[in-house]
Amino acid sequence: MSEPRFAVGDRVRTSTVDPPHHTRLPRYARGQVGEVVEVQGTWPLADDRAQGFADPRVEPVYTVRFPAADLWGPPGGHWVQVELWESYLEVAT
Amino acid sequence: MSGQHSNSEIAVRVRRLEERLIGAGLTSDDQLDAIIGRVASGSPANGARVVARAWVDPAYRGRLLADGNRALEELGFSMGHGPQPQRFTVVENTPTRHNVLVCTLCSCYPIALLGPSPSWYKSEAYRARVVREPREVLAEFGLELPADTEIVVHDTSAESRHMVLPVRPDGTDGLAEAELAALVTREGLIGTAVV
Numbered sequence: 001m002s003e004p005r006f007a008v009g010d011r012v013r014t015s016t017v018d019p020p021h022h023t024r025l026p027r028y029a030r031g032q033v034g035e036v037v038e039v040q041g042t043w044p045l046a047d048d049r050a051q052g053f054a055d056p057r058v059e060p061v062y063t064v065r066f067p068a069a070d071l072w073g074p075p076g077g078h079w080v081q082v083e084l085w086e087s088y089l090e091v092a093t
Numbered sequence: 094m095s096g097q098h099s100n101s102e103i104a105v106r107v108r109r110l111e112e113r114l115i116g117a118g119l120t121s122d123d124q125l126d127a128i129i130g131r132v133a134s135g136s137p138a139n140g141a142r143v144v145a146r147a148w149v150d151p152a153y154r155g156r157l158l159a160d161g162n163r164a165l166e167e168l169g170f171s172m173g174h175g176p177q178p179q180r181f182t183v184v185e186n187t188p189t190r191h192n193v194l195v196c197t198l199c200s201c202y203p204i205a206l207l208g209p210s211p212s213w214y215k216s217e218a219y220r221a222r223v224v225r226e227p228r229e230v231l232a233e234f235g236l237e238l239p240a241d242t243e244i245v246v247h248d249t250s251a252e253s254r255h256m257v258l259p260v261r262p263d264g265t266d267g268l269a270e271a272e273l274a275a276l277v278t279r280e281g282l283i284g285t286a287v288v
Contacts, residue, residue: 024250026197028224040180043252061251068246072225078244080224083251 004060004086010036011092012064014084022050025088028071029064029080033092037081038063045085059086131173132204139170140206140256141277143183144288145270148261157183157258165206172205172254180253181206184245186287191242192257193231193284195223196249203254207282214283224248234285257281259288 006012016031024046040061048056064084069076114120146168147154157164161181162172172179181203184192196202197220202210213219223230227244231237238244247255259281265273280286 024198026248026250028197029248040251040253044177046251061253063253065245068225078227078246080246080248082248083253085251 004039004062006036006039006060006062006086006089006091008036008039012036012062012089013092014064015088015090019047021047023047023088025084026082029066029082029084032066032070034064034066034070034082036062037065040083043085045087047085057087061085062089064089132209135204135206136208137206137277137279137282138274139208140203140279140282141274142168143170143206143256144258144277144282145274147183147258148265148273149270154258158185161256170205172203177252179203182253182255183258184247184255185258186260186284188260189242190245191231191238191284191287192245192247192255193223193227194247194249194255194257195220197221197224198248198250201249201254203256206254206256207279211279231285234280236286257284262288 011033012035013033014025014029014031018027018030040063042058042060044056044058062084063081065079065081067076068078068080071080111120111122111125115122143157143165147157153164153167156167161183162178164183165171165181172181186192194202195214200210200215202214204210219230224246227246228238231244249255259277261273262276265276268276277288278286281288
């Protein structure tokens with residue numbers, strides 16, 4: 001996997017899955033809708049590397065911006081940017 | 094490190110762990126020494142040099158914001174410290190926008206540019222709170238931001254490392270690049286202070 005599925009400006013929803021292994025989708029950002037603000041390039045999926053897979057999936061990584069009020073409730077007032085591998089994301093409908 | 098031995102309890106435990114990893118074929122003394130050597134060369138003075146160059150050279154500032162890794166190489170720095178290459182991005186403060194860095198999952202940090210991270214950066218309190226209430230946390234650091242300043246918290250959750258480009262202080266027009274670098278603090282590069 002190398003061609004990014006998402007582009008800057010796309011709205012994405014993060015996975016709600018809590019996997020039984022290391023992952024880099026912070027718990028507070030699960031099941032949230034954010035906006036892609038940067039496409040970073042590709043890296044081996046941290047989840048696969050942490051499990052010692054010989055051939056980890058290589059995926060695009062995105063910088064995704066969330067309004068703090070969505071993550072934590074009011075009053076919010078700031079942005080939280082999180083860097084997320086593509087398999088953590090789906091199209092927000 | 095293989096060439097240094099200490100009888101302290103923690104050193105013995107670290108060496109035992111190293112020997113287990115080496116025995117399992119996961120690393121070697123040479124690899125460990127190389128990584129430790131590179132980490133030990135990190136210092137906030139490096140980040141300060143990058144910032145001072147960006148303040149005096151608008152073209153460099155543009156290159157730094159566009160491609161941090163390449164701009165680092167111009168000054169003789171690199172992000173090749175870890176087991177895999179890291180992307181380096183510089184986030185620019187403005188009079189209306191303030192950036193602050195955290196790693197909520199662990200303690201990811203651009204050691205090459207900022208040196209070893211401060212203990213509070215690794216504390217659970219900082220990691221848990223700064224994403225939730227950055228304005229309050231920054232105030233506790235002594236940084237009271239105007240109410241209309243936009244705050245962006247960067248959670249380092251992948252393979253990028255960030256550094257804040259602070260706003261150049263007023264009244265520094267006559268200063269040379271080295272004098273400007275001397276004004277830049279580690280906290281200014283993390284975003285828990287302004288310069």
